[in-house]
Amino acid sequence: MTGILHFDDVRLSFAGVQAIDGVSFTVGADELFAVIGPNGAGKTSIFNVLSGVYRPQSGRVVFDGVDLLGRRPHEIAALGLARTFQNVELFANLTVLENLLLGRHHHLRYGPLAAVWWRGRARREELAARAAVERIVDFLELEQWRRMPVGLLPYGVQKRVELGRALAMEPKLLLLDEPVGGMNLEETEDMARYILDVREELRIPMVLVEHDMGLVMDLADRVMVVDFGQPVATGTPAQVQTHPDVLRAYLGEVTTA
Numbered sequence: 001m002t003g004i005l006h007f008d009d010v011r012l013s014f015a016g017v018q019a020i021d022g023v024s025f026t027v028g029a030d031e032l033f034a035v036i037g038p039n040g041a042g043k044t045s046i047f048n049v050l051s052g053v054y055r056p057q058s059g060r061v062v063f064d065g066v067d068l069l070g071r072r073p074h075e076i077a078a079l080g081l082a083r084t085f086q087n088v089e090l091f092a093n094l095t096v097l098e099n100l101l102l103g104r105h106h107h108l109r110y111g112p113l114a115a116v117w118w119r120g121r122a123r124r125e126e127l128a129a130r131a132a133v134e135r136i137v138d139f140l141e142l143e144q145w146r147r148m149p150v151g152l153l154p155y156g157v158q159k160r161v162e163l164g165r166a167l168a169m170e171p172k173l174l175l176l177d178e179p180v181g182g183m184n185l186e187e188t189e190d191m192a193r194y195i196l197d198v199r200e201e202l203r204i205p206m207v208l209v210e211h212d213m214g215l216v217m218d219l220a221d222r223v224m225v226v227d228f229g230q231p232v233a234t235g236t237p238a239q240v241q242t243h244p245d246v247l248r249a250y251l252g253e254v255t256t257a
């Protein structure tokens with residue numbers, strides 16, 4: 001299968017704990033791919049391998065034709081792989097606009113000297129960055145909060161700003177780590193709509209880790225279920241929902257409807 005991301009037979013262990021035990025998957029260029037599984041199954045570890053935080057003992061990870069293993073998180077981000085975090089990781093004292101602008105820093109090509117001596121280009125890039133950030137503010141309907149410090153905003157809006165920060169990087173692939181974790185129903189529905197908009201209007205493929213099963217089954221094209229670091233099943237939401245090994249992983253036994 002051709003795809004933007006290939007995760008191939010990856011194994012990662014920490015002092016006796018096999019966090020990822022031979023996981024493989026491919027994400028298509030226009031796909032929304034979800035990873036689900038019980039607590040401690042290895043989902044976050046998969047994200048941490050993808051974003052360069054953990055280095056696996058074996059396997060291959062190829063993104064957009066580039067081998068990611070051994071690369072540092074900032075290099076991977078600069079290649080176009082952006083992520084959001086389970087717990088919001090924004091600068092609480094900075095405004096929404098400032099946080100979004102920080103997301104764009106990979107796109108600023110001038111260094112500090114150029115900023116002083118070559119004002120024309122630095123200024124043009126700065127203006128382009130601001131215009132791009134304003135488009136994201138519109139897209140995610142953040143107008144009313146744009147000049148407010150992120151730390152003062154409701155949690156659901158902070159999560160939306162985090163999505164915006166990742167979008168500001170103009171990624172080729174987006175990793176969403178529990179985008180609706182801790183949200184109420186209304187916030188969850190809003191976020192689901194923005195995720196669909198990212199997919200349909202911006203056409204950015206995504207990998208989603210999420211505990212909210214309803215959201216996963218509504219949004220994902222394909223789902224991979226992991227348990228104890230191992231892949232249990234991969235398929236469409238309808239296929240995995242009825243897979244006996246998936247029921248066993250979640251419920252501890254096979255049930256028949």
Ligand SMILES: Nc1ncnc2c1ncn2[C@@H]1O[C@H](COP(=O)(O)OP(=O)(O)OP(=O)(O)O)[C@@H](O)[C@H]1O
Pocket residue numbers: 014017018019037038039040041042043044045046
């Ligand atoms: N840095 C680490 N050091 C030691 N063990 C770790 C580390 N990171 C993860 N693990 C272990 O690896 C296993 C997989 O953890 P991981 O966080 O990837 O699971 P998860 O599916 O994301 O869980 P959750 O749904 O609770 O977030 C667990 O047994 C965990 O304790």
